[in-house]
Amino acid sequence: MEMDELEEKRLIALRRYGLLDSPPEAIFDGITVAIANICEVPIALVSLVDTDRQWFKSAFGLRATQTPRDIAFCxxxxxxxxxxxxxxxxxxxxxxxxxxxxxxDPRIRFYAGKPIVTEDGYPLGTLCVIDQKPRQLLAHQIEALEALSKTVSAILDERHRLQMVAIDRDTTEELVRESEAKYYHLYQDAEVMLRGALYQLPTAAAMVNGKGIIVSSNAAWEQFTTSIGWSQTSLGGNIVQACKHKSSPLADRPIETESGLRIVLSGDDNQVEFEYPTVNGACTITVSSISPPGSGAIIQHFYSSNH
Structure with missing residues (x-):
């Protein structure tokens, strides 16, 4: 089959899945957050390659929603x-x-992308990670990138199958229930994987929603907040309110933490990072955006020697 014919069929498959210009979805945003943290990079994307552009179904650490295809790594x-x-x-x-x-901008130096491939073999785009400095991936990072790319492919395939059986009037209710169940389990498996990835990060990390309320965190974060005398149940688990509360000196830098959150959640910047000295050495706090801008953020706290 000629390349032009292959590309035509690939583009037909891309449109058949109905993804282009669709609204952001938590499951894909969770995947980009997870793989960015696993690979320790500032940018991760679910990128779909269209006729003359690459469009981002999910973008962690990047405000752009698309770039021209002729310069796209994907x-x-x-x-x-x-x-x-x-x-x-x-x-x-x-x-x-x-x-x-x-x-x-974004001044790409490192790129790693694993194609998102349909069950009939058409690559719709990639799950990719990007850094602004040269680097290599470790074995477990490569494994995670390949596994999560397959997870994205499986979710898209099952969702498409569910859409097809839903519009087929001859489809039995049993087949519809089976397809719905499979899609639900794929979604659940991905959610478990993502929360597990966050939980296993060596840095203290928490995910907050657009209101600054913690929706997920890891053991290191719980140890950190306990050490500074702040319970996640206090003030409804709201980081912004905790930073304002005089009895809760979050991270010893409540003003900077609150300011960083407001900047990221307002969409004014993708990431804010600041460092301050402690008796245990220099400490760094980063606040990173989850797409779309304003929908949430990842907060990480670590001593620079461990980063």
Whole structure:
């Protein structure tokens, strides 16, 4: 089959799945948050490659919603649907050294993308991670990126199958129930995986919603908040309110933490980071956006020597 014919069929499959320009969804945002934290990178995307653009179904750490296809790293990645594409240093790679995405914001230096492939073999896009400095992925990070890419593919396939059986008048109620159950279990499995990834992070980490209320956190975060005398149940688990509360000096830097949250949750910036000295060494707090801007954030607290 000629390349043009393959691409035509791939684009038909992309439109058949009905994803382009669809609203953000928590499950995909959770996946980009998880893989960004697992791979320790500032940017992670669920990217779909359209005719002349790549559009982001989910974007962690990036405000853009799309970029031109002719400069997209993901457009290269989908050419080998079964392979993880890794660019350790884009500035020294002849394919990308002159790319506007390398020379200008977001100044990509490292890229790793695993194609999201339909059950009939068409790569719709990628799950990818990006850094602004050269690097390599560790074995467990590669494994997680490949596994979560397959999870995205499985969720999309089952959702599409469910849509098809729903509009087929000859479909039995039993088949509809079976498809709904499979999709629900895939969704649940992904949620468990994502919460597990957050829980296992070595840094103290918490996910908050658009109102600053904690929706998930790990053991290190619980130990951290206990050490500063703040219970997650106090003030309804609201970080912003806790920062204002005089009896709760969150992170010893309530003003900076509250300000960072407000900046990120307002959509004015994707990430805020600040460092301050403690008796145990320099400590860093980062507040990172979850897409879409304003819907939530990830807060991490760590001593610089552990980062």
């Amino acid at each position: 457009a290269h990645a989908i050419q080998q649907p079964d392979t993880l594409m890794v660019v350790e240093d884009a500035a020294s790679d002849e394919r990308f050294r002159g790319n506007p995405l390398v020379l200008e």
